[in-house]
Amino acid sequence: MLQNQVSLTSIMTAYLRAYHAMNDVPKIFDDFLAYHLIPEERRALIENGFAMAFQTNKCEQTGPCPHQTTTLASLMQTMGLPNVLSRARYTEENLEKAVKQGVQQYVILGAGMDTFAFRHVDMLGQLQVFEVDHPATQAFKRNRLAELAWIIPTNLHFVPVDFTKESLVSALRRFSYDMQAKSFFSWLGVTMYLTRDEVFETLRSIADIAAPGSIIVFDYFVPEKVPPLTDEILKGLRQIGEPIKTFLDPSTLATDLECIGLCRHEDLNPSHIQERYFQGRTDCYHACEQVHIAMAIVK
Numbered sequence: 001m002l003q004n005q006v007s008l009t010s011i012m013t014a015y016l017r018a019y020h021a022m023n024d025v026p027k028i029f030d031d032f033l034a035y036h037l038i039p040e041e042r043r044a045l046i047e048n049g050f051a052m053a054f055q056t057n058k059c060e061q062t063g064p065c066p067h068q069t070t071t072l073a074s075l076m077q078t079m080g081l082p083n084v085l086s087r088a089r090y091t092e093e094n095l096e097k098a099v100k101q102g103v104q105q106y107v108i109l110g111a112g113m114d115t116f117a118f119r120h121v122d123m124l125g126q127l128q129v130f131e132v133d134h135p136a137t138q139a140f141k142r143n144r145l146a147e148l149a150w151i152i153p154t155n156l157h158f159v160p161v162d163f164t165k166e167s168l169v170s171a172l173r174r175f176s177y178d179m180q181a182k183s184f185f186s187w188l189g190v191t192m193y194l195t196r197d198e199v200f201e202t203l204r205s206i207a208d209i210a211a212p213g214s215i216i217v218f219d220y221f222v223p224e225k226v227p228p229l230t231d232e233i234l235k236g237l238r239q240i241g242e243p244i245k246t247f248l249d250p251s252t253l254a255t256d257l258e259c260i261g262l263c264r265h266e267d268l269n270p271s272h273i274q275e276r277y278f279q280g281r282t283d284c285y286h287a288c289e290q291v292h293i294a295m296a297i298v299k
Contacts, residue, residue: 006140007133010112013189014038015046016081017088024073028085028277028285029092033115037144050075073283083288084189086277087219090268090293091186092116098184098215099126105183107132107172109202110190113141117156124155130177132168135160163198168205183210187218196246200260207261207298214298216262221290223247250292262296 018035020028038046053075095106104127108114111131117124131138138160145152161171177183185206191199199220206216221244248256254264268276273287 005136007110007112007137009189009193010110010133010137011038011042012046012079013084014113015043016076016079016084019076020081020085024283024285026281028082029089031088031115031119033118034113036148037113037115037141039144039147073285077284077286080288082278082285083219083291085285086273086287087188087217087291087293089277090273091188091217094215094217094295095184095186096123098182099123102182103184103215104128104181105130105178107177107183107185109133109168109185109187111141112137112189117153118150121153124153128155128157128176128178129153130157130159130172130175132159132161132171135162163202168202169209172209177209179209180211183214185210185214185216187216189219191218191220191248192244192246194246196248199246199248200256203257203262203296204260210298212298215265216296216298217293218296219291219293220248221246222250222292248292253294257296261299263299264294265297266295268293 014031014034014037017029017031018038021030021032022035035043050072095103106116106127107130108116109132111133114131117129117131133141138158142158157175157177159171159175161168187202194202203216203218206214210216250267250269253267257264269292270287270289273291273293278286
């Protein structure tokens with residue numbers, strides 16, 4: 001991400017969640033607040049881009065023109081909407097279970113435009129929520145919250161961190177994070193934009209600061225499935241300063257995690273994700289072929 005620039009992928013992620021909440025049935029993940037967090041001018045830019053892509057797609061059709069809804073769903077599939085939805089659903093399902101088992105803190109790494117603290121006010125009596133993100137992205141979100149006049153829950157803590165200057169451990173220590181309490185960390189849509197060393201240094205930091213039994217959920221790209229990432233998407237990510245940098249090998253992940261104090265608990269491959277969240281759908285959504293979702297436990 002470019003210095004002092006809000007993460008554009010975080011805004012696109014919010015838009016994809018909002019699109020699904022407003023247009024698709026049945027819901028995989030219902031983020032009914034995401035649309036409001038995106039300023040009108042940003043929404044217009046995204047929708048204009050989709051309209052141009054939709055027209056291009058229609059012009060390239062050689063057979064009968066498909067129904068508009070189907071074409072838009074295909075576009076959303078290409079943009080990664082199924083991954084955005086399945087990883088969020090998996091994370092919040094497991095968070096709910098973890099809270100019932102004594103987890104008291106929820107740390108959202110690369111929180112972006114996440115709306116958990118506003119959608120689950122009922123759970124905040126049991127949880128301290130820490131949103132960790134780059135200062136520029138977090139400032140953008142806090143300004144938008146102020147524009148909307150949303151009341152910030154007392155249990156929600158904003159933790160701005162520039163990881164080129166400060167570690168996760170020192171950042172959380174500046175706030176009311178309790179190193180003795182079990183925590184749940186979500187780290188979604190981030191690992192692929194970091195170097196391998198940065199990925200495992202962050203995971204090591206979680207193992208260092210979190211109490212034994214704490215949980216981390218993260219998604220990652222696998223190397224043998226690069227082709228589904230089209231040249232256009234990869235080029236676009238490079239142009240906005242958020243290029244894909246890292247793929248992880250699921251066959252060695254368990255060993256890699258063991259070396260830094262984490263135990264792999266679950267690793268969902270595309271077949272698992274398809275069966276759990278997309279089976280029987282009548283639209284074109286399906287699990288992304290290059291994505292895994294992993295859960296690890298602090299030893």
